[in-house]
Amino acid sequence: QKEVEQDPGPLSVPEGAIVSLNCTYSNSAFQYFMWYRQYSRKGPELLMYTYSSGNKEDGRFTAQVDKSSKYISLFIRDSQPSDSATYLCAMSELGGNNRLAFGKGNQVVVIP
């Protein structure tokens, strides 16, 4: 079982729809939960991170973490064509080598 599971299936939504992405994980030592956005042929760009369980909102983006279920989510409201990208979840333990464990990513296409 991989540490982080993210169903890599592509997702197409119409402009203005809510995009919902999620990951599950098996390592209970993970304390930080990140979402990265990656455009084609570019490096991943940090969108937001959450420490432990809870919700965090940043503009149109909301991240949720449920440590009891080992389940994290990212919601994108009022999606725009510019949101079309691959979204990667990542996680790390507290301290140590700060190694990020990534999911495989979801390719999101927002159709105008």
Add this chain to the structure above:
Amino acid sequence: GAGVSQSPSNKVTEKGKDVELRCDPISGHTALYWYRQSLGQGLEFLIYFQGNSAPDKSGLPSDRFSAERTGGSVSTLTIQRTQQEDSAVYLCASSLAYRGREQYFGPGTRLTVT
């Protein structure tokens, strides 16, 4: 300010040759990381440098892979006797000390081994 830069952006090499990939982290970032992104495996951690401490090499897939960091800044990832399975995008990231939750990535080097 300037972000993480990597060179070359693309590298095509023949099987068995050695390659060197370079990373320039964000100024002031003492932590530097190398990851590999391949189609089948996603993003995988390779190695971590923090200041002058000994690097954490726990993610290096074989002894053909090595990395060094000179002067606490620029880093070079070296792959010896390249194999076709080494073909991937090699990404470098940096962060402030002990703020590994905020890693900033470079654009990557796309390595193709023929």
